[in-house]
Amino acid sequence: MIINTFGIMGISFSGVLLGVVITAGVLTPLILFIRHNYNQAKESANDLGSITSEKLKSDVILNAIGDGVILVDDQKLIRLFNPAATTITGWNINDAIGLDYHNVIQLENDNGQPYSDQECPINKVFETGASSNDSKSVLVTHANKRIALNLSVSPLVNEDQEVVGAVGIFRDISKEKGDLERRAEFISTASHEMRTPVAAIEGYLALALNENVSRIDTKAREYLLKAHESTQLLGKLFQDLLTSAKAEDGRLSNHPVVIEMGAFMEQMAEALKFSASKKGLMVEFVVGADTNTIDASNPNAKVVHPLYLIHADPDRMREIVTNIFDNSVKYTESGKISIGVTGDEEVVQIRVADTGPGIPAEDVPHLFEKFYRVDNSATRTVGGTGLGLFICRKIIELYNGRLWVDSTVGKGSTFFINIPRLSTPEATKLQSVEATRSPLAPV
Ligand code: ADP
Numbered sequence: 001m002i003i004n005t006f007g008i009m010g011i012s013f014s015g016v017l018l019g020v021v022i023t024a025g026v027l028t029p030l031i032l033f034i035r036h037n038y039n040q041a042k043e044s045a046n047d048l049g050s051i052t053s054e055k056l057k058s059d060v061i062l063n064a065i066g067d068g069v070i071l072v073d074d075q076k077l078i079r080l081f082n083p084a085a086t087t088i089t090g091w092n093i094n095d096a097i098g099l100d101y102h103n104v105i106q107l108e109n110d111n112g113q114p115y116s117d118q119e120c121p122i123n124k125v126f127e128t129g130a131s132s133n134d135s136k137s138v139l140v141t142h143a144n145k146r147i148a149l150n151l152s153v154s155p156l157v158n159e160d161q162e163v164v165g166a167v168g169i170f171r172d173i174s175k176e177k178g179d180l181e182r183r184a185e186f187i188s189t190a191s192h193e194m195r196t197p198v199a200a201i202e203g204y205l206a207l208a209l210n211e212n213v214s215r216i217d218t219k220a221r222e223y224l225l226k227a228h229e230s231t232q233l234l235g236k237l238f239q240d241l242l243t244s245a246k247a248e249d250g251r252l253s254n255h256p257v258v259i260e261m262g263a264f265m266e267q268m269a270e271a272l273k274f275s276a277s278k279k280g281l282m283v284e285f286v287v288g289a290d291t292n293t294i295d296a297s298n299p300n301a302k303v304v305h306p307l308y309l310i311h312a313d314p315d316r317m318r319e320i321v322t323n324i325f326d327n328s329v330k331y332t333e334s335g336k337i338s339i340g341v342t343g344d345e346e347v348v349q350i351r352v353a354d355t356g357p358g359i360p361a362e363d364v365p366h367l368f369e370k371f372y373r374v375d376n377s378a379t380r381t382v383g384g385t386g387l388g389l390f391i392c393r394k395i396i397e398l399y400n401g402r403l404w405v406d407s408t409v410g411k412g413s414t415f416f417i418n419i420p421r422l423s424t425p426e427a428t429k430l431q432s433v434e435a436t437r438s439p440l441a442p443v
Contacts, residue, residue: 068170071156072101072122074163088149088172090142105168106140107149110250125153125166135173148177184245191241198238202231233383240387244370247394254313254398257434258427261308261317261341261348261419262287268318269339272325279329282336308341308348309422311430316395320403323388324352324415330382332356335412347401348421353414359407367405368393 062069068085072078081096081104089096089104096104101122107115117123121134131154139149150173156165205228208214209221216224246252269285276283288305321339328337335355342349359367363374371386389403396403399419407413422430 066171068168070101070105070168070170072166072168074126074165076100076102076123076126078104079165085170088141088147088170089139090145105151105170107151108138108140108146110136110138112138121151121153122166122168125155126163129155129157129161129163131155139170139172147172148174181249184249187241188245191238191245195235195238195242198231198235202228202235205231229383233385237385237387240385240391243391244387244394247391252316252395252398254316256311256313256399258422258431259310259312259314259317261310261343261350262305264314264317265321265339265341265350268321268325272322272339275326276329276337279332280334281329281332284336284338286338286340288342306343307424307427308343309424309427310348310399310419311422311427312399312419316398320392320395320417321350321352323392324417327388328352328354328356328413328415330384332412343421346421347418350417350419351414353412355412358409358411359405359413360409361407364405364407368403 062080062082065082066084068088069080069082070078070085071080078096078099078101081091081093083093085096086092091104102120105122107120109115109119115137118127121132121137124130124132131152133150133152135148135150137149137151138146140146149170151168151170153166153168155163156167158164205224208216208224209228243252266285266287269283273283287308325337325339332354333356337352337354340349340351340353342351357376359374360376363372366372367374368389370390372390373384373386393403396417396419401417401419403415403417405413405415
């Protein structure tokens, strides 16, 4: 007997879910509901009344929710498609059921390129067995319209932990994305326009403070110095606002090349020493940690460390390290700042450690959010915008990396950056592509 657990689908997928155990994930409540209904219907296969009432509940919920729901079996065929899925995709239920999901859920990236199987969130769930949530996909509807989609996919696994299906829940987020884009556009335009007069005010205040140009009394100098400092901060705020708006809508310029982080960070540490020394802070640079090898027979031997190769834009990497280092200088009263580069086969790790005030545990989860500043006596007197670490996080995400902090109040903070590491053959291949690219060609 075929049990049509979800009446709206038009055909049964009872075989698909037989013996299926559902993994936890973003779709947990709905998936649990699907499993519950399935089990209930199975247990009372001879009880028509019970089946009908379970079917009714399923229908009510799946018909009522505004999110599209799709169930794909292990042959990649659509076995469930709710009315909201029809509204979003334009495919009617009877046409969609039984089709390969690629025909109905046609996804592209935001550059208009169709997803390969490796990129497709539904396929990834079959490959990896892990849930995913994606807000970057664009769906090409039945009428060839393109809409921004939020798509969460969870695997259905059997008792042998094999993925036998996937449940996707999706939502049209074109309006939210449009609102966000308009807000970012406003912030960029406003900060761009305001940077110019602020730069002019800062310039005139600098002239007024220059003893070779202007004569002012001590009291006026004191006021102008304060005005100058605040104007500099305002200029930095507009610059950071502009950068963060660009980072959010993907307009941040990014020209990745192969970088050897050992040498890159050594140069940066050398350049950054200056600002730390003005505050009497020592700067230490360590590369390779215990993986260094030294040829002891050669007195002129240099430390040989492995090549820490990554693919990133040097300007963006400089921006991140400078930001984190400047924070260490800003918030540390005495002691040292140590910069390190190390890595394993997968990642290159950069760390910046200081002996500053540390960050309370309750603030750490919010530290990389926009405008977040720790509110305590150690930071209240130090100027800042609360945008620096947010921008750093956004840039690191461009390179599929990770940024986090380990901190102990009263002892100091260590910021870590992990970026995917290139093997030497991968780097050589990328370098030969870079060499063939004309300097004027768009990248
Ligand atoms: P800000 O412009 O305020 O420095 P950031 O986004 O760079 O903005 O940093 C966010 C907050 O994190 C800072 O306001 C500060 O409270 C805290 N913070 C960042 N780096 C450090 C550090 N090295 N030591 C202590 N607190 C820090």
